[in-house]
Amino acid sequence: MxxxxxxxxxxxxxxxxxxxxxxxxxxxxxxxxxxxxxxxxxxxxxxxxxxxxxxxxxxxxxxxxxxxxxxxxxxxxxxxxxxxxxxxxxxxxxxxxxxxxxxxxxxxxxxxxxxxxxxxxxxxxxxxxxxxxxxxxxxxxxxxxxxxxxxxxxxxxxxxxxxxxxxxxxxxxTVLVQPVHAHYKHIGRGVTIAQLAPQLAESIYRRVFANSEFFPKDIDVILSNKLNLGTFMALPKGTLHKWDLQSGHLPPCFAILSVWNSKEVFKLQVKGVSALKYALCVGSRILDAWMPWLRIPSIPDVFRPFGVYNLYGLHMEGEKGASRLMKSLCTFAHNMASDDPGCGALVAEVGRMDPVREAVPHWRRFSWAxxxxxxxxxxTVENEDKTCGVPNWITSLPSSPVIFFDPRDF
Missing domain, CATH: 3.40.630.30 (Gcn5-related N-acetyltransferase (GNAT))
Structure with missing residues (x-):
């Protein structure tokens, strides 16, 4: 202690x-x-x-x-x-x-x-x-x-x-942070990624997060906000045409997430690091620039103001392959961020027991558990929870391991 x-x-x-x-x-x-x-x-x-x-x-x-x-x-x-x-x-x-x-x-x-x-x-x-x-x-x-x-x-x-x-x-x-590198990452074979219309994304989110905590009732407002860069779904290749998502039938195996551009709201900057750590970070970028074919995971210049993309609405279903689909979605989001100058990291916040936690790529040194x-x-209404037949939220156990992260709260 x-x-x-x-x-x-x-x-x-x-x-x-x-x-x-x-x-x-x-x-x-x-x-x-x-x-x-x-x-x-x-x-x-x-x-x-x-x-x-x-x-x-x-x-x-x-x-x-x-x-x-x-x-x-x-x-x-x-x-x-x-x-x-x-x-x-x-x-x-x-x-x-x-x-x-x-x-x-x-x-x-x-x-x-x-x-x-x-x-x-x-x-x-x-x-x-x-x-x-x-x-x-x-x-x-x-x-x-x-x-x-x-x-x-x-x-x-x-x-x-x-x-x-x-x-x-x-x-x-848990807050998971992944630095954005200068080079693209490879999206695994056998994966199809499709962008969903805001109305369809809203419909899916209201179903899959109905039992979670902190899912906002105005999710439609979030999805239509100019800072929202899109909602994306990953499926096994060749299966997209088999499912009419508009009808409400979801595939047995899929992953979904949305991307929010916090870079337009605030910038972050790391201060107070030692000269040695600063030199190591600079050195990683120099090596990556000189030998890009090695695909060195260089550290972005976080010592100057940089922006972040927030990944939210992360959800996956399917016993086999769902984790791989989620990783492919995160790779897709990383490549989006690589094309945006000034974006230094991807940030995702999920429940500690949420299954997606293990599927989201991140650096432990930059993340916090x-x-x-x-x-x-x-x-001020006394015992209102009991009279409505609803347990007190603060003292009751969560009904789901999923906590929805509202990107407006970051």
Whole structure:
């Protein structure tokens, strides 16, 4: 077990709390200050390797693709300096299925993301106040649950939500990352890959993810978004003409996924690595450029801002060959990304026990096994789950090992 350091943290005084004011983000007056504040937050991570985020355009770009969203800022002192920020979006998702039924249960949830507080103003209760104000908005919108995601090693964030804001540890999906190389990868023989129309993709997704958790009710909006680069299905070669997918009959063996272009929303950048690691990464690219026929798995230049493609809606069926079909789809997506300058990686987030986890190519050094999700019930109606004959979502076991990753949440 990791040893916890025994530090005495003084609670913020009443005077300090009165110095903090939380209000809604104003694009015209706050944009420059928020961008500068978030840069200073990243500077506070220097001294060890870190992954910084550079939003493309307005700071609300990470939530504006959600139907209902809000961004709050925290001001401090007489100068009204912006020292904190938080974002939230609301959607309706599945939370499994009813007992003895195949019909999904839907819940209105809020996803909390982008919480930042200046290093110079931490331990003043600013993060807690931002979360509380966002929850007030969620309750007015009749949200049943709020959840957030963080690295399982981010003790500061975990303690804030679990110890101060009454969230509980809920799910631990796996994040799989594959670097995008300069050369194409070979798609296996005997595989046919077809692009599906958004309407057909929606129909298939609603069937195969009906019993999963966090499948968004507005999947049609996601699939028709300009950032969605398409939905693709892999089948054994020569079998596509045998199945009328429009009729609702799915092949006995297939794999499916969609590709989301996060490169247009934000850029990532690795900072703080040692000179040796930097030289090794540069060397791998030089060797790959000089001897491309060796197909060296060179590491992209992640020390400059780079974008990612998100793979979501990953599903496969069929006892024999389904895993190979999923790997072929991921290879197809890799080749798509290779044609897009500035795309440095593919990212897929799946449930820890989801069968597709073992079929998705990834680098372990870049991936992480547990992405901690914490949840809190916001509904004030007592025992509403019991009266409806539905078990409490937080305390009940998941009805499926599948967790649907919404690309808008990344």
């Amino acid at each position: 990791r040893k916890q350091s025994q530090k005495t943290v003084e609670a913020p005084s009443v005077e300090e709390m009165e110095e903090v004011r939380v209000r809604e983000y104003d694009k015209e007056r706050d944009r420059e200050a928020v961008e500068e504040m978030e840069k200073r937050c990243e500077l506070g991570l220097q001294g060890k390797p870190s992954l910084s985020t550079d939003l493309m355009g307005d700071p609300t770009c990470r939530i504006r693709h959600s139907p209902s969203n809000l961004m709050l800022v925290a001001e401090y002192g007489e100068r009204k300096e912006i020292v904190g920020v938080i974002r939230g979006c609301i959607k309706t998702v599945t939370r499994g299925k009813k007992v003895m039924s195949n019909f999904p249960i839907f819940a209105k949830v809020a996803y909390i993301l982008g919480l930042r507080v200046l290093p110079t103003h931490r331990r003043l209760g600013i993060g807690t106040k931002l979360v509380e104000k966002l929850e007030e908005w969620c309750k007015k919108e009749s949200v049943e649950y709020a959840y957030m995601a963080t690295d399982c090693t981010n003790e500061a964030s975990i303690n804030l939500f679990t110890l101060k804001c009454a969230y509980v540890k809920f799910r631990t999906p 547990e992405d901690l999700w914490c949840v809190k019930k916001l509904s």
